[in-house]
Amino acid sequence: GESVGLHLPTLSVQEGDNSIINCAYSNSASDYFIWYKQESGKGPQFIIDIRSNMDKRQGQRVTVLLNKTVKHLSLQIAATQPGDSAVYFCAETGANSKLTFGKGITLSVRP
């Protein structure tokens, strides 16, 4: 079937390397940021989140960094695996619970 990743920027990494996916957000009033992973034919899946009063949060093999000064968010994936190949979206939200998504980046892992 069609891939939602077509026409999106693509990051290609070697299996085992670390990946860094970047996102610029627009609303300085957002107080919560989330990274989602979307595989072909599926809905977005939660990866990790961070509140606006933090600048770093770590999960299993993933780290999210937040720089509010330049409104920049990044997702670091350690020891990237073939199963990490997907489209990645950042999203921001505030008190109204509405998520606003970035355009997404396709991560392609080379064996």
Next chain:
Amino acid sequence: DAGITQSPRYKITETGRQVTLMCHQTWSHSYMFWYRQDLGHGLRLIYYSAAADITDKGEVPDGYVVSRSKTENFPLTLESATRSQTSVYFCASTVGGPYGYTFGSGTRLTVV
């Protein structure tokens, strides 16, 4: 089974027809959302609902209608489908705030 389900999974309709996409969640989440996703784009919010009988427009509401008579259901209706509404539609729900946002598997709609 618990979760959020969308139906149908795939739909082909003709221009001008009315079509309804269904969304059902079993968690009694207060908030429900409809997003559309087009090739090369992220997800854009169509409509959302903070509770039964409370709905509000999102970023791209034109041509769509929603209702929420019961907490668990949030149908999305295209009153007169147009080719520009060919897209993948995702429903999502959350208990409130930014936590526990869960997405359905999507409905791929083609308008011919």
